[in-house]
Each structure stands twice: as C-alpha cells, then as structure tokens.
Amino acid sequence: xxxxxxxxxxxxxxxxxxxxxxxxxxxxxxxxxxxxxxxxxxxxxxxxxxxxxxxxxxxxxxxxxxxxxxxxxxxxxxxxxxxxxxxxxxxxxxxxxxxxxxxxxxxxxxxxxxxx
Amino acid sequence: xxxxxxxxxxxxxxxxxxxxxxxxxxxxxxxxxxxxxxxxxxxxxxxxxxxxxxxxxxxxxxxxxxxxxxxxxxxxxxxxxxxxxxxxxxxxxxxxxxxxxxxxxxxxxxx
Numbered sequence: 001x002x003x004x005x006x007x008x009x010x011x012x013x014x015x016x017x018x019x020x021x022x023x024x025x026x027x028x029x030x031x032x033x034x035x036x037x038x039x040x041x042x043x044x045x046x047x048x049x050x051x052x053x054x055x056x057x058x059x060x061x062x063x064x065x066x067x068x069x070x071x072x073x074x075x076x077x078x079x080x081x082x083x084x085x086x087x088x089x090x091x092x093x094x095x096x097x098x099x100x101x102x103x104x105x106x107x108x109x110x111x112x113x114x115x116x
Numbered sequence: 117x118x119x120x121x122x123x124x125x126x127x128x129x130x131x132x133x134x135x136x137x138x139x140x141x142x143x144x145x146x147x148x149x150x151x152x153x154x155x156x157x158x159x160x161x162x163x164x165x166x167x168x169x170x171x172x173x174x175x176x177x178x179x180x181x182x183x184x185x186x187x188x189x190x191x192x193x194x195x196x197x198x199x200x201x202x203x204x205x206x207x208x209x210x211x212x213x214x215x216x217x218x219x220x221x222x223x224x225x226x227x
Contacts, residue, residue, distance in 0.1 A: 006159075032213045043204065043219040044160070093159045097213055104150055105206075105215055110159035 002028045004096045006108025013084055013115055021079045021111045023094030029074035030096035034105065035067070038091045050077045084115040119143060120207050122218035130226050135192040137221050139205030142186070148208040149181055149188040153201045154220065160204055164190070195225040 003026040013019050023033055032051055036044040048056045048069050056069035068080040077096075081088055091112050095105040121140045129135045137151075148167055152160035166172045166179040166188065178191040188207075192199055202220040209216075 034213075034215070044217045046214065046217075049214060091157075091159075095215075103148075104162055104165050106162060107152075107159040112157075 002026075002096070002098075002106045004030075004094065004106045004108040006094050006111055008111055009109055010112040011114070013113070015085055015115055016083055018080055018082045019084055019113060021081075021092055021094070021113075023077045023079070023096065023108050025075045025096040025106075028096075028098055030077075030098065031074065032097045033071060033077040034095045034097075035069060035077075035079050036093045036095070038093060038110075044093065047079075081113065084113070086115045089113055089115045119216045120205055120218040122203075122205050122221045124219055125222040126224050127221055128224045128226055129195050131195060131197060133195050135195045135199065135223055135225070137190040137192075137203050137205075137223065138187060139189065139218055140187045141205075141207045141216075143207070143209055143216075144183075144186060146186075146207045146209050149179070150206040150208070150215070151177075151179060151188075151190045152204040152206060152217075153199075154204055155201045163203075192223075195223075197225045197227045199223060200225045 005024045007022045035047045047062045048058045050056045050071040052071045058064045071077040093110040094108045097105045150165045151163045154160040164179045166181045172179045176193045180189045202222045204220045205218040206215045
C-alpha cells in the first residue's frame, strides 16, 4: 500500500498554545487528504476534507478557525490546532487518497495530542 | 439512522476459527467498501476493499458484498491472536471522496 507519514507522533503542549501536525504522502500525489479525530474507544470522526490548492471543507460542528488546514502541495497537508485546550486532547489521524473517487485511503500513523 | 453500522462486540473466537464481521450501510448509492484494522493506540490500516457484488479473497481474508441487502462482511479464516483488533468498515459514495466509517467491531481471538 501507499505510504502516508504523519508528524509528530505525539505532542504535549500547554493550554493556549498552537500545535501543527503534518501529513505527507511519500510515494504518491494526494489530491485529497482527510483529517480525523478519535477519542478513546470511539470511532474516527471526520473533521475536514482537504483538497490541494483550495480551502478545506469542514464537517458540521468543527470550528474552522480553531482547526486550520493547509494543503499547499500534492504531498503535504497540515492541521494546526490553535489556542489548544485540554478538551482538544485526542488522537488526530490524517489519510490521503490518490484523488479519484472510489479509491482507497491510506492513513498516517496518527498524532496523540495532550494539552495540559 | 447511522450511515454505517457495525456491532461493537467484542466478538470472541478461538484460535484457528473463522471470524465473521458484518457491516450495513444506509446509502444505496454507495460504491466502494473498505475494511480497516486498527490496533489499540494505532491508526487504521487497510485490509481490503471491494467494489462489486460477490466475494473477494486475499489470503486469509474474504470480503463479501451484497448491494441489494446493503451489507458487506469480512471473513477471517484461521484466526490468530494477532488478529485481535478493532475492524472498521468504511463506505465511499458516488462522486465523493468522503469515507463514512462505522464504529468498529472489536475482535478477540483466544489462544
């Protein structure tokens, strides 16, 4: 399968600070990337769909000003959690698709964010 | 009604047995169906995908799709303790890149 690399794999930050998470497709061009959040023992919750060169599409209830997504190239998307609070502590996972519909998505290894 | 439904489990099977995982979906226009495995604390990894009605086999795994009944299943033959994980069903609709995930079924393979 294709390789998607996510960095960092874990991060601890202070309340009120911002954290940036990177998602890279290493061996293919990802027209579309997805950002998910997963709380313990719950399923993946899609936060936003990121298309290269355009604004991300956010799911209902996800604050676009808090979760900034940039998809600057076909191999890189970033998620910035701004003014993080303890309730933002979660497992954030990106996935990437080659861009045509009905193709499989490959996941990064996830980032465990802890806000203290 | 949830768009993709799975029994949360846990489903316990003895080592060597066949594990059967089921998933139903509500959007009749769905076209692509995926099974992912997720170990605790890790991100999902793709096991199989299926687009057409019928069975698709890959090693010990068989995906079965029945669009008329709107269900997709995953069979794991010769189950091993290392198969113990949560299995996520995902559905992708026509003309969209968005994947809808079920809540997952936790599988326990008992040695």
